[in-house]
Structure formats: C-alpha cells, structure tokens
Amino acid sequence: MTRTNPVPETVTVHIPFRRVKRGGRKEIQLPEGESNTRKADNTLVKGLARAFRWKRLLESGEFTTIDELAEHEAIAPSYMTRVLRLTLLSPEIVEAILNGRQGADVTLAQILEPFPVEWLGQRWLLAGSR
Numbered sequence: 021m022t023r024t025n026p027v028p029e030t031v032t033v034h035i036p037f038r039r040v041k042r043g044g045r046k047e048i049q050l051p052e053g054e055s056n057t058r059k060a061d062n063t064l065v066k067g068l069a070r071a072f073r074w075k076r077l078l079e080s081g082e083f084t085t086i087d088e089l090a091e092h093e094a095i096a097p098s099y100m101t102r103v104l105r106l107t108l109l110s111p112e113i114v115e116a117i118l119n120g121r122q123g124a125d126v127t128l129a130q131i132l133e134p135f136p137v138e139w140l141g142q143r144w145l146l147a148g149s150r
Contacts, residue, residue, distance in 0.1 A: 071105075074093075126145055
C-alpha cells in the first residue's frame with residue numbers, strides 16, 4: 021500500500037453571484053454569460069393568466085363591466101384595471117415572462133405601474149431597468 025499526498029481539510033471555491041428578490045422569493049443570479057436554468061416567476065405568470073382570463077370574460081360578454089367582474093372576483097376594480105393592462109404587453113415580453121427570461125429586477129408590482137403602450141417602449145421589461 022502506498023501513501024499519497026494528504027488531502028487538504030478545506031477547499032475554498034469562489035462562485036460569483038448575487039441575490040435578487042423575485043416575486044417575494046430570494047433567487048441567485050449568475051453573472052452574465054453563465055448558463056442559468058431560471059424558472060418562470062410564478063407571481064408574474066399568475067398575473068398574466070388572470071389578466072388574459074379577465075379580458076376573455078369581458079370580451080365574451082359574460083360580464084359587461086369591470087366593476088361587475090371585480091365584484092364577482094371579490095377584488096377592487098382599480099386593481100383589476102391595473103392587472104388588465106398586462107394584456108397590452110408585447111407578445112415578446114409575455115413569452116419572456118413565461119420562460120423566465122424577463123429582466124432580473126422585473127416584478128409584478130413593477131409592471132403593474134404604468135408602462136408604455138408601444139411595444140418598442142416596453143423593452144425595458146426585458147432588460148429589468150427603466
């Protein structure tokens with residue numbers, strides 16, 4: 021039996037990353053160029069799903085006004101109108117949100133704030149900065 025060099029007792033590994041909050045959760049963000057198997061932000065996805073569902077209910081005639089639908093859903097009409105604005109997002113941004121590729125700092129609260137209606141003006145959502 022031969023002896024080899026002893027294995028050091030500690031090993032230090034340096035991994036550059038930063039912590040960000042997404043949808044109330046803490047997430048690790050890797051540096052640019054690193055592969056990241058990022059998951060979609062459930063809060064953003066749920067907001068989009070609600071917006072398109074409510075739009076469909078209004079367009080189908082099942083509910084005639086936002087106030088009527090808001091009362092049925094037991095939420096404030098002002099909140100419903102802010103969420104309904106998400107249906108004005110460009111298809112590129114909707115797809116990015118569903119695939120978890122939106123900017124790292126983009127949250128539901130942030131995109132519920134007024135944003136440009138023009139799709140080119142909405143590109144900041146993909147970059148995560150205004």
